[in-house]
Amino acid sequence: NAGVMQNPRHLVRRRGQEARLRCSPMKGHSHVYWYRQLPEEGLKFMVYLQKENIIDESGMPKERFSAEFPKEGPSILRIQQVVRGDSAAYFCASSPPSLAGGGNEQFFGPGTRLTVL
Amino acid sequence: GENVEQHPSTLSVQEGDSAVIKCTYSDSASNYFPWYKQELGKGPQLIIDIRSNVGEKKDQRIAVTLNKTAKHFSLHITETQPEDSAVYFCAASIGSNYQLIWGAGTKLIIKP
Numbered sequence: 001n002a003g004v005m006q007n008p009r010h011l012v013r014r015r016g017q018e019a020r021l022r023c024s025p026m027k028g029h030s031h032v033y034w035y036r037q038l039p040e041e042g043l044k045f046m047v048y049l050q051k052e053n054i055i056d057e058s059g060m061p062k063e064r065f066s067a068e069f070p071k072e073g074p075s076i077l078r079i080q081q082v083v084r085g086d087s088a089a090y091f092c093a094s095s096p097p098s099l100a101g102g103g104n105e106q107f108f109g110p111g112t113r114l115t116v117l
Numbered sequence: 118g119e120n121v122e123q124h125p126s127t128l129s130v131q132e133g134d135s136a137v138i139k140c141t142y143s144d145s146a147s148n149y150f151p152w153y154k155q156e157l158g159k160g161p162q163l164i165i166d167i168r169s170n171v172g173e174k175k176d177q178r179i180a181v182t183l184n185k186t187a188k189h190f191s192l193h194i195t196e197t198q199p200e201d202s203a204v205y206f207c208a209a210s211i212g213s214n215y216q217l218i219w220g221a222g223t224k225l226i227i228k229p
Contacts, residue, residue, distance in 0.1 A: 004160075031215050042206065042221040043161070056216060091160050095215060104215055105151060108160035 002026070004094050004109035005074075012115045019079040019086070021112045025094030032075045033093045033106060034067055043091065049075060082116045089113050119144040121209050123220025131228050136197055138223045140207035141189040149210035150183060150190045151217070154203045161206060165192070194225075202227045 005024040013019050025032050034046040045059040049069040060067065064082075069075040079086055090113075093106035123140045130136045142150075148169040153161035167174045167181045167190065174181050178197075183190040190209075194201055204224050208217040 033216070043219045045216070045219070048216055104149065104210075105163055105166065106217060108153075108162065110160050 004029075004092060004107050006092050006109035006112050008112060009110060010113050010115070012117060013082050014117050015083055016081050019082050019114055019116075021077040021079075021090050021092075021114070022074045023077070023092030023094075023109060024074040025092075026096075026107055029094035029096050029107070031095045031097070031104075032069050033095075034075075034077050035091045035093065037089045037091060037111075046077070079114075082114075084116050087114055087116045119147075119209075119211055119218050121207060121218045121220045123207050123223055125223060126221065127224045127226070129226040129228060130197055132197055132199060134197055136192075136194045136201070136225055138192045138205055138207070138225070139189060140191070140209070140220050141187075142209040142218070143188065144209065144211060144218070145188065147188075147209040147211065147218075149217075150181070151208050152179075152181060152192045153206045153208070155206065155222075156203045164205075197225075197227050199227050199229060201225060 004026055007022050032049045035043040037043050047060050047067045048056040052071050064080045066078045089111045091108050091111045093108045095104045095106045121142045151166035152164050154164045155161040165176050165179050165181050167183050178195045180193040204222045206222050207220040
């Protein structure tokens with residue numbers, strides 16, 4: 001069973017360009033989370049999605065950032081008109097559905113390191 | 118809002134000694150408490166977790182204790198080894214949904 005996959009692992013963009021980060025969750029997992037991490041800092045929650053639904057996007061900047069998790073294919077985090085401050089590591093995690101509800105393990109991908117020149 | 122506080126931010130211990138990292142949480146409905154280890158350049162990896170119906174869980178050199186009354190939980194690593202050097206994050210579930218609130222992380226340094 002392959003783990004959470006993210007690509008690309010490294011992405012370089014110039015200011016004003018678009019960045020597209022992809023995440024394929026573990027097989028059988030229906031929940032996807034995106035986090036952002038600056039060097040020497042913790043994980044900042046961005047968005048939580050289930051298939052075709054955004055459940056919580058309270059951590060996403062209101063402008064330029066969007067996320068989707070379509071019925072088929074990977075989850076996409078899209079950053080339009082990137083600025084230098086967007087440079088960070090972006091991690092995706094997935095978790096399985098839980099019959100009992102409540103908290104559940106999140107399995108992380110290796111991350112995409114975005115550098116904006 | 119709900120939050121998780123993690124201490125210390127940096128911990129340096131001699132190889133072979135024990136390390137303890139503590140977290141407190143604010144949401145009394147939290148029922149799941151995982152610990153993650155993040156090595157440089159990698160994604161966080163789950164190392165141990167505990168649910169609110171138990172007070173302690175152990176896996177070889179790693180243990181987690183939970184005090185629901187006081188709303189705190191701790192990670193204990195015994196007989197530390199150089200490969201334990203990493204950043205450790207605690208987290209707590211938010212109520213009954215699938216999200217986690219994260220601590221700020223502890224950088225653990227094992228001195229040879």
